Amino acid sequence: MFPFFMAYAAALLEKHGHEAEAIDGVPLNMQESDFLEQVVAASSEMILFEPATTSFDYILSIASNIKKKTNALIVFAGPHASIFASDILQQYQYIDYVLMGEYEFTLLELIQDVFENKKANLPAIKGLAYRSDKTTPIINAKRLDADINELPFPARHLFPSKKCNDLKYYHDGFCQNSPAIQMHSSRGCPFKCSFCLLTQVMYTNGNYRTFTSQRVVEEMNLVVDRFSAKEIYFDDDTFTGNKKNVLELCREIKACGPNIPWSAMGDAIVTDSEMLMAMKDAGCIGLKLGLESGHPDILRRINKPIKLARLEELITICKRLKIKTHITVSFGHEGETRETVNHTLRYVNSLDSDSIQFSLATPYPGTFFYENVKRSGMLIANSWTEYDPTHNPIVKHDDFPLEYLRIIEARSHKYWLYRKILKPEWFFRQCVYLIRLLRKQGVNGFLKRMRRFFGIIFSNRFR
16 A cells, blocks of 8 residues: 555655655565664654554554664654554653644644744644653644645655655555556545544544546646556545546546546445446546445444445446456454354355455544444454454454454455356456456566465465
8 A cells, every 4th residue: 555645745845845755664575674774874853654553563663763773853643643642652752743633734844843943833733742841742633624735746756765666566456557556536535434544533534525636637647657657546535435526537537637547446335327437438447345244234333324236236337337346345343243244245245346355344543443342342452463454353242253253254255256256257357357467467467366366266274
């Protein structure tokens, strides 16, 4: 996943005359010693970290080490830091500031105040948490609904690092061409699903905002010209959250955009046939759709206003339009039982989607999901490292043990694939996609997909 907040923040700093450098060690698979060496060599006066919940304790140790080696100002940002800003400043003296929520403009104002104004205006910086003395945290009000059109284009030239500016490290396996460059056309989501981390924490349940169509198309042209994009992937919270905006953007892409295919993360709540046809006409070749559960009771519990009949209709239309579809599903929500899990499995097996993703419902701090399971005693995690949505369930249920969810998650993709490859129409469609993949991504892309396929088929996990 491309680190958009960091990239927008770095671009904003550069726009205002500040030097910025990024070192994203995760996609580069850097050893800690190499990461520390590069950070120290950069001689930065301020260093920003955006730790995920799962890696929070590990990033703390790295930040402490860097503080000792550089004495730079250490700043934490992101969802986890936003929720625990006060605790972080009280417990970890080597962390100087915490940025809460959407932090691009907050970081710019902090740097201007610290290095140009002798910290005279810290109380006025929205979204900032700091210390008034060595121990007392001051938590300013969050910045709400920032005008995203004031942001410059993300500083992609800095990622994953200056030494290795190769955006292929952020390739999304759903994309059919390479390089596929990730973009945003919007920020936020008009819906309030109980598990959604970004909407509730980073955007504080704020408004769904869109970039202007002209700006989006200008950025599309830029990533084609500068980064040789062969596909664009709109990794929005939901690309299809506003019908009027989608139709307007599709018209602008047709009129002024580059002649390359694109894909998007959308929803089956607002999306309809008119939108899909306009998207196809503008170059769309792939659409991800969040389902989470196939059981109506669970969908109501997690506050996801999706109508299953609409989802089925959209998949049928996409198939006719030759738009590749991908469904996301998660197990272990509040109220989940063996019956609802099995119902969801039967349901997704009946859908004619091209691919699917199974994961475990994870209650991240700051979400309604987290508050509900914590209050009811269902949350059993003892450390942040346990918040892993791929293999580690941390919510207990009355109707089944935790091991049941591990087995379901491990087996689901294999069983789903077994059923699909026996359907001639689905199998033929995937052969067409594989031929396209071979033609567009070469032998390496083709072999990577085939390794993934056979890895699922012959997986021994919880056989």
